[in-house]
Amino acid sequence: MDLLWNAYSNVSDDEEQPKRQRLSFSSSNPPKRHLPSPSPPPLFHQTQSTIPGSYISKRQRALMGPTPAPLPDPVPVPSPFTLPGSISVTDVHHNILSLLKSKAKDHQSQNLISEKLSATLSGHTNAVNAIHWSSTHAHLLASAGMDHTICVWNVWSRNQKKACVLNFHNAAVKDVKWSQQGHFLLSCGYDCTSRLVDVEKGLETQVFREDQIVAVIKFHPDNSNIFLSGGSKGHIKLWDVRTGKVVHNYNRNLGPILDLEFIMNGKQFISSCDVSQSNISENAIIVWDVSREVPLSNQVYAEAYTCPCVRLHPFDSIFVAQSNGNYVAIFTSTPPYRLNKYKRYEGHVISGFPIKCSFSLDGKKLASGSSDGSIFLYDYQLNKYKRYEGHVISGFPIKCSFSLDGKKLASGSSDGSIFLYDYQSSKVVKKIKAHDQACIDVAFHPIIPNVIASCSWDGSILVFE
Template sequence: MRKARPSSESRQKDISRPLALAMDLLCSTYSDSDEDGQPEPFSKRPRLANPRPAINYQRKLQPVNEMREASIPGRYVSKRERALMASLPASAPEPNVEQDIPSSTLGSLSQLDLPLNVMSLLRQKTKGHSRLVGTPEKLPISLNGHRKAVNALQWSTNHAHLLASAGMDHTVHIWNVWNKNQKIARALNFHKAAVKDVKWSKMGWLILSCGYDLTSRLIDVEKGSEVSVFVEDQVLNVVKFHPKNPNLFLSGGEKGHLRLWDIRANQVVHEYIQRLGPILDVEFSDDGREFVSSSDVSCRNVSENSIVVWDLAREVPLSNQIYGEAYTCPCIRRHPFEPCFVAQSNGNYIAIFSWSPPFRLDKFRRYEGHGVSGFPIKCSFSSDGHTLGTGSADGSIYLYNYRSTSLVKKIEAYSSACTDVAFHPTISNVVASCSWNGDVSVFE
């Protein structure tokens, strides 16, 4: 027997009853009672099941000790908090807390602690005398401080007892070489990456350094402070002061850009544009009207632009085909008296070029015997111009006679590559050197 179907009225009651129960449940769940206990009317857009707690915008003042420990740089401090902090007595700093000091003053820059024989030799320069003796003979003075490879060295001409070194450990060291107590006079940590080059200025206590942090930095050695920062768009390999105007310096880097900077205005005054590889070294002529640049051509099949001579004022190359071999030349040095310059070649020799047009390569003379092997090996002339010194990949120092190009002396210095050699500006038998493992030595 078929059951009777429920009427439409009963069906509506059956449907409306659970709906009413659901609505009452929603209202009781999402409503907030006010002070009178009346429920809030149901909204078409219900609030979340876990409503966000109410925010109290009243600032809670920190305790005195917590306010003094505001160690987050750049944190906003309200006027009320600043006024309260100003009214608090100053507390003594906690002991044994390491601070990130950009420059460390470790020793003295003075000549007062030097041996008497060294002081007498240095004073002879000021009286117009030059002390020219033979090649280094004594045991070296070891200068320990760099933790990684040292890229460049230079003696100061104004303060001839000081030596600057640039290292891959992001530091520039100033050495008081003959000081009896502390040989590291300054450890400058202003660079954020490896330092490739360092040069002394002829003005006071200033040095200029550059490196992988895309900057050149002018530093006051005496105060241990940074004077200016020159920011570029490339890793910088070399900086060089103008020989006649110490307010100008030339920089070259990995993108092949050459720029002449004015220190006083902190801006570029000339830019030398050519399709060059990474700039490895630069050198000015004696009068400063021209300069020569060396660039990396190892990524090309032609040697054009390996060595380029530039007109400084007109920003144009005077010659770019003076070196026909496809070798990288990591170092260029001008002779102190004669109109010529030399270029360290990755062909394991040093070539000689004339500085007068057409800047010819001397095909009959070259300095051979040492090895480069891809290292950034540098060379330099002695103050009298009679000797040319160079580092070598075998860790030795090679000293050549400038005229005859014959090897005068070989000094076995390091177990790794010797990267730079710097003759003393006053005492020609004193030569400083550095190595790929971070050693710095002075031979007498």
């Protein structure tokens, strides 16, 4: 104890305690290790060689590894608008341009027959359903195909005749129509839409979507901004192209709409449906009030037949309906919309085909197709008919067309031929072997009367002059 006391008693309590000092280590004793602050990865690949057998971190392996292979380019999505040519009239041949600038009446006296092949238009990969000339830009022809495309052709261009291709539809295109408002095309197809396209700008300006296949479209006779559409579910809609919205809906539990026709200066319209979900004799033909969305009469046609086509007479207050009873029925287009039981056009055969009929421009003649391949031309006043036969239908939706002067009637045929008939004598004036497969549609030019275009089930389009 004494030793311990002596050892700790060397320092007096009165003496000041020495201050603590940090011990300094000699070089033999290493200092305390400090963790380095993290540094960013090197920007460039390290070129120093590594010692064999040493540890290599994942980051170093990534830097030393080969450059990863680039990903393959994605499959290009086809553009909805391609412009292989030009729609400008400046590319048109001078002689054709002079004819287009002249009036149609200057050519109606020319009794010429279309027989010379003027242009071959190839581009569709499937059948062509319809063709239509532009009345405002008469050098352009539009075609609607089963290949989901619409082609616009600059028919007499000195360079590329295919002016542009429209791929806006997602299914087969059933019909195409030029608008009176410039370079606008209205089309409908099996993708449950009607589409309005500005061909000059290559833009789809409006899409009118429905929950049904759109089968029929009709522009208002006095306002091209409004059109009717009817479809497979029996729904009828009135659209405004300026807003892209439905103005009116016309619903009555109908079957598929077959045809639509405006009457009474666009204040009323007629609808024809296939199979009614209630009573076919009550709803086969209905007269509607456009603004009130109500049927004015649903007992217009009391016979048990459907009518695939309705047409308004250009002058008289009557309309006709193509009946599957193998005749064309006549109705008054004013209340009470009576069926003329004492006058009808019969002799042609329907056999369930969607046979169409059409009045001549002067309203004196009524033309109708037939399932036996004939075209019947009836005298509206005398109820007499002439018969145009020679071409063959064979179940194809063959169409026909009158020339501007009304002196010739053209029709396609299932054997690929175009038949030209004389309006007065009903004799075959010319038979043109045009296509390898069925000739579906024919269309006379709106200005040059001796020019006719045709399209075929094989996807080809021909122009004769």
